[in-house]
Amino acid sequence: MKPKPNKEEEIKMFRETDTPRIYVACLAAYNSGILHGKWIDTTQGIDGIWEELKAMLAASPEENAEEWAIHGYEGFGSLSLSEYEGIERVTELTSFIEEHDELGTDLLSHFCGDIEQAKQALDNYLGCFESLADYARELTEETTEIPQHLEFYIDYEEMGRDIELNGDVFTIEKSYNEIHVFINC
Numbered sequence: 001m002k003p004k005p006n007k008e009e010e011i012k013m014f015r016e017t018d019t020p021r022i023y024v025a026c027l028a029a030y031n032s033g034i035l036h037g038k039w040i041d042t043t044q045g046i047d048g049i050w051e052e053l054k055a056m057l058a059a060s061p062e063e064n065a066e067e068w069a070i071h072g073y074e075g076f077g078s079l080s081l082s083e084y085e086g087i088e089r090v091t092e093l094t095s096f097i098e099e100h101d102e103l104g105t106d107l108l109s110h111f112c113g114d115i116e117q118a119k120q121a122l123d124n125y126l127g128c129f130e131s132l133a134d135y136a137r138e139l140t141e142e143t144t145e146i147p148q149h150l151e152f153y154i155d156y157e158e159m160g161r162d163i164e165l166n167g168d169v170f171t172i173e174k175s176y177n178e179i180h181v182f183i184n185c
Contacts, residue, residue: 018102019043020094022081023072024053028062030069036060037071042094049087077105079113103180106172121170124183132160132171135181 025037038056040049057065069083076093096115097104100122107118129135136159140146146154163169172180 018075018105020075020090020097021073022070022090024056024068025071026057026060026062026065027067027069028065029060030071032062034061036062037068039072042075042090043098046087046091049091053087075105076108077102078109079105102174103172106174106180110170110172120185121182124185126169126181126183128174128178128180130177131157131179132164132169132181133157134160135169136160136163 020042021039022042023037023039025035029036036056036059038052040052040056042049053068057068070081070085070090071083073081076097079093081090081093092115093108093113096108096118100107100118104118107121108115111117111121126135129138133156137156140154140156140159164171167184169181170184171182174180
């Protein structure tokens with residue numbers, strides 16, 4: 001049985017398999033029925049992306065190739081990129097994902113690519129819990145002295161459900177028994 005990787009190894013594995021990248025196609029070639037393009041690693045920054053994009057256009061089988069479009073992308077989670085997404089925007093999204101890893105990708109997806117809302121959510125991050133019931137239990141125990149004879153009568157699952165239904169929090173579920181809880185602003 002393999003030992004579980006530590007946090008640094010997990011981050012490295014995530015970056016190796018889910019590095020944000022885009023497939024940029026030459027539209028002159030595409031409109032002539034020729035597939036010509038290149039996968040570009042978006043973590044290299046705006047200047048590196050433009051260099052690779054210009055080199056791809058210069059190597060086009062069509063003369064005077066100037067226009068391009070994004071025809072594919074990876075490493076952006078369930079976030080959708082337009083084929084005409086600007087390179088500046090792609091690098092902003094990539095920077096956020098690099099800074100906040102998989103949780104950043106999930107937040108961007110949750111907020112439909114709105115980086116400011118995703119940043120605000122991170123400012124209102126309450127933590128990772130096994131369930132909303134665990135969050136409700138922690139919140140209650142930190143803020144209230146519960147008499148020992150009443151401890152078993154408190155329904156934390158219902159409290160967690162009510163907290164979410166009231167709009168006080170929103171959650172991002174990563175896997176079974178792993179949810180991230182945020183204050184809903």
